[in-house]
Amino acid sequence: MAGGIKVVQDTMINLLTNYPFYGALATSMQVVSAADFPYAAVKAGMPPVLYVNPDSLQGLRAPERLGVFIHELLHLILLHFGRQSGRDQKLWNIACDLAVNQLVLRGGEKNVTLPCDAITVHSLEKDLGIDLPRNAGAEVYYDILDKHLPRLKITVVNNQIKVELNVNGEKREYTASQILEGDDSNLDKELMKGYLNKLIEQAKQVGSMPGHLEVVLKDLYAPPQVDWRRVLRRFLAGRGKMLNQQTWLKESRRFEGFPGRSKRVGMTALLAIDTSGSISDNDLQVFLNEIRAVSKITGTKVWVTQCDVEPTAPIELKRFVKNPRFTGRGGTDFRPVFKMADEMHVPLVIYLTDGYGTAPEIVHQRVLWVLTKDHRVPADYGTSVVLGVS
Template sequence: MSPGLAGIRAEIDAAARDLLIREPYYGHLLVGMIRLVTDGDAGIRLVPAGPAPGLAVSAAGWADLSPAARTACLRHELLHLTLKHPLRASAYGSLQLWGLACDLVVNQLCDTAALPGAVTVADVGLPPGRTADDYYAMLREPYTRACQGGDPDGSAGDGPADEVVAAVRAWLDGPAARCHEAWRDFAALPAATLATFTHGVETLLATTVRRATVRGWGPLPAELVEILELVIRPPQVPWRRVLRMFGATSERTRLRTTLSRPSARYGTSPGVRVRRSSRLVVAVDTSGSVAAADLTAFFSEIHAMWRRGVEVTVLEADVSVHREYRYRGRPPETVSGRGGTGFDPAIRRANELGHDGLVYLTDGFAPRPAVASRTPLLWVLTAGDSVQDLSHLPGRRVRLTGRNG
């Protein structure tokens, strides 16, 4: 390594030590990663490196940044890693649009004053607090226009919509978009390698959170703390056993080709591998009788299901279904409802969706449902009165212990 690159590596190490003191979570996460110094001006970016994602820093890009901008860029990329954004890139048709949507999420969790080319939800006229999937859907039309250079017919305008297009185009032409170009390498990874990377990131995050929280969370925003707490909060329900028991009739099996081993029957490649998965509807009781701590416990259990590879569709419901969305690893900032309790609307909607099973997270205080579930039904009850009569709830029942509260 040349002296110039060695000096940059020393500066990165110094930045990591500074973060360890000022913002321990980012410091421990950076120290635990593979860090590469490269030639060129590609900036600071996440790249596949060995058995897990690494952080690549280009020599010219680092030299052009002020100390504040360097820290801002490091923090920005570490947040992308925390939320596993590059590991999800293969599921999206436009990697550029996915990168933009992810930036809108990450930039709500950090100070963007010193971040080169930063884009915020205010710049594109979108509401805060949404997921990257929401922003991806909301920005399809402005992104298409920005890629075309203006309106679809080639004309230019000066309305609010055109200001959004201009903001998207500025992001596409700026340094932030270039830093996401390496996400194409993540999208091209084989499924087995991607699974290994994901496990490696989850292990790194768990280790980082345990080390960083010895003296508290520090200056991390509450939204990020809530996400990180899910990493270290053990589920109160043994989902491996419960889902195996509950999902005996609700688990789907599919065959996938694999190059990792030859066919057992013919000795040729590719062989096949059996993959089992479940699609579950999870109804969350958002009535007024459910405490905020219980809602936190509910989403901790949802996160545990999701980590086990379950495709989760969440229904937020009290006497009606207020919201329906796919859970992707991040709990909502708020829930809708807080009225009375009725089980029928959520069960009826679950029947319409036709997924493999229904899990109902509730305190159980409502009349017996009149609508019968057409799929296996599991009731997960809050850690309340252990002598509460639950005989009116048809199907299997488990109760949270409350030990993690």
């Protein structure tokens, strides 16, 4: 066991030294020794858990151990635990391994490989005698495997999936890992996605993400393509304080000839505009026109502040739209805006930004991130929409 533990430690050091992006991801996880798994496994959670079997890992070469660790990390950040959607679990695991193992080997590093019995696109298409697409997602491979299921004998032995098939009377055997969900069957997939996105961004500060992986993750972690105008209207239509106002549009029920009373729901929101330079004047004008129209319909009072590092004093929306001018154009820190919202006791914050900046760990408001086309999601809380998608 002592030798096995040293092997795990050496592999972590190797990742941090030579593959710092993956090393940073691995060190953000809880590492647990477990003899129940052939080599390693991951489980979604906050933090995620990386299970390792020190004794079995000791039997692998160093490049294979690196490949096993990267393989498991990829399962996690590719959200395979939350994409099964009713598919057969064993077949889904095999499809995920086909997708992941390509990414492990695609970097072309000489010092990273996989155990010899790991299932790959190249080996499976050769033995099945079919063409398999390269660099596809797990869903694509699942549909193909499902069509050839009668030719595959799939079993689970010691928490490892075994795939057998007959090739001209000769038995071929491959292995695939099992993907674990968190202990909580009601694990919030979107919350977990936001949490992992944050870990990925932190890991990118330590080491560069492989280019081929960045292409895959960009689409996977992109905010849903929804009409931002519809989301904005829904966001500002929540219940606020009931306002009683005097109006001459109707007569008082109690006193003839006197003004009546009107009741309406009033919300208060703080609109923060990122002035770091990512928002065009045209985008700003389109957004201001929409939020002004929505605020009139919903009775929302909107305060506007501009912020790069420090926010400007808030002014009412109707005053700001008369002469919208940017100030600042420096870096971005989101935290002062939320501090201002706390001091103003504002329940809603709308942030128009590219998302590149420092967000607070915890906020006390409902948050709508309205993001520019080239963006990153700044936090794992709130709702994110992309400006221009309609």
